[in-house]
Amino acid sequence: MELTAAQIKDYNENGFLMLDGYFSAQEVKVITDELPVIFEEDSPRRILESNGKVRSVFFTTETNELINCVCRMDKLVTPAMQLLGSPVYVHQCKINAKQAMYGDWWQWHQDFVYWNIEDGMPSPRVMNMVILLQEVDEFNGPIFLVPGTHRVGIVDAEPQQSALDEVKDAPEYMSTLSANLKYVIEKQTLSKYIEAKPMFSAKGKAGSVLVFHGNLFHASLSNLSPFDRNILIITYNSVENKLMPVDKPRPEFIASRNFTSIEKISNDEILKFIKKEKI
Ligand code: SIN
Numbered sequence: 512m513e514l515t516a517a518q519i520k521d522y523n524e525n526g527f528l529m530l531d532g533y534f535s536a537q538e539v540k541v542i543t544d545e546l547p548v549i550f551e552e553d554s555p556r557r558i559l560e561s562n563g564k565v566r567s568v569f570f571t572t573e574t575n576e577l578i579n580c581v582c583r584m585d586k587l588v589t590p591a592m593q594l595l596g597s598p599v600y601v602h603q604c605k606i607n608a609k610q611a612m613y614g615d616w617w618q619w620h621q622d623f624v625y626w627n628i629e630d631g632m633p634s635p636r637v638m639n640m641v642i643l644l645q646e647v648d649e650f651n652g653p654i655f656l657v658p659g660t661h662r663v664g665i666v667d668a669e670p671q672q673s674a675l676d677e678v679k680d681a682p683e684y685m686s687t688l689s690a691n692l693k694y695v696i697e698k699q700t701l702s703k704y705i706e707a708k709p710m711f712s713a714k715g716k717a718g719s720v721l722v723f724h725g726n727l728f729h730a731s732l733s734n735l736s737p738f739d740r741n742i743l744i745i746t747y748n749s750v751e752n753k754l755m756p757v758d759k760p761r762p763e764f765i766a767s768r769n770f771t772s773i774e775k776i777s778n779d780e781i782l783k784f785i786k787k788e789k790i
């Protein structure tokens with residue numbers, strides 16, 4: 512499934528695209544049916560909020576057969592290859608939960624700062640595909656984006672001491688995953704770019720897909736609504752943009768060093784994971 516020339520132009524101009532209703536209700540249900548199992552597994556790949564609720568669960572290609580299958584679907588991989596201009600592999604894959612009443616915020620940041628400084632990724636030839644697993648509205652924590660900021664390069668890459676202090680008894684990489692983030696965008700920087708183009712709130716019905724560039728400024732508020740906001744985020748990197756060695760590499764589940772290009776599969780393949788209803 513290919514993006515049109517107009518969609519590619521739009522992405523290049525704004526740094527993101529919203530594909531409404533891109534996954535069918537049946538495809539979304541296959542994934543949401545798996546969520547209880549995913550959230551229950553106690554593992555270093557499961558990151559908790561300070562209140563103990565699940566914040567994120569990270570996956571490698573070996574972790575979960577269904578999620579691995581989603582990562583390889585033609586309708587995600589083909590657009591990623593079009594936008595990055597080469598074959599791709601999955602640098603990172605996670606579910607961000609933002610649970611009803613408890614899910615915490617994500618401060619303003621650029622993903623590529625982390626992938627560059629922490630993981631050794633040379634250039635921002637990288638993008639996220641975000642699959643909305645429930646309807647996302649203004650109440651349950653949509654991702655806010657600043658159009659056009661994918662073109663400004665890395666800004667504000669000074670580590671926040673408060674974020675480092677908070678995780679001093681935990682692995683240091685936790686400061687790149689928790690509500691108190693290691694690299695954030697400063698107020699002056701944000702206001703400067705918002706003056707040029709107003710913020711966009713990525714709301715949409717379940718199954719919609721937000722595609723966004725690794726350098727785009729983004730954030731989201733906490734979820735005070737009684738509705739969960741689970742999203743699956745797959746980060747595709749160009750195989751021509753492999754990670755360089757770094758002093759303290761983050762674990763494989765956060766920054767994959769398996770640079771083999773993905774082999775696409777047909778979109779129907781995930782339907783084989785439909786769970787039989789109990790009678
Ligand atoms: C979110 O889950 O709302 C934020 C995701 C991100 O920062 O990539």
Ligand code: MN
Binds near residue numbers: 620621622729
């Ligand atoms: Mn991010």
